[in-house]
Amino acid sequence: MKKIEAIIRPEGLLGVRKALEEIGVLGVTITEVKGHGAQRGVEQHWRGTAYTVELLPKVKVETVIPDELVERALQVIHETARTGEIGDGKVFVSEIMDVMRVRTGERGKVAM
Numbered sequence: 001m002k003k004i005e006a007i008i009r010p011e012g013l014l015g016v017r018k019a020l021e022e023i024g025v026l027g028v029t030i031t032e033v034k035g036h037g038a039q040r041g042v043e044q045h046w047r048g049t050a051y052t053v054e055l056l057p058k059v060k061v062e063t064v065i066p067d068e069l070v071e072r073a074l075q076v077i078h079e080t081a082r083t084g085e086i087g088d089g090k091v092f093v094s095e096i097m098d099v100m101r102v103r104t105g106e107r108g109k110v111a112m
Contacts, residue, residue: 001096001112002070006061007033008081008089013059015080020063023072027112029062039086056087064096064112 008016010032017028034055043052065073074091082088101111 001064001099001109002067003062003064003094003096004070004073004077005092005094006077006081006089007035007058007091008061008077009083009087010057010059012081012083012089013061016061016077019076019080020061020073023076024069025063025065025073027063031060031062033058033060037087037090042087058089064099066109066112 006016013030017030020028034057036054036056040054042056043050045051061077063073070093074093077091098107099111100107104111
């Protein structure tokens with residue numbers, strides 16, 4: 001099992017969720033987050049005055065999936081969240097050792 005954490009632009013959320021559902025990813029956790037990457041924010045202008053927005057709004061999509069879905073999940077996230085501009089986001093993949101369904105106590109693949 002692997003955990004996918006995708007930090008993407010908020011406007012990409014609907015497409016990513018739909019694409020993940022289409023490949024069989026059933027459960028996701030979505031969190032509104034703020035942060036910056038190497039670009040350190042963006043400069044904006046308001047009424048002729050420049051200011052820097054250092055923490056940009058992003059969305060974190062998290063899911064735990066079987067190993068065989070990882071490559072397809074990465075592909076659909078890339079295809080649906082990518083704009084080609086700086087700030088499109090990052091995807092992290094981590095190993096999950098075990099999972100337990102709280103309601104029943106089931107563990108492993110049956111708990112997913």
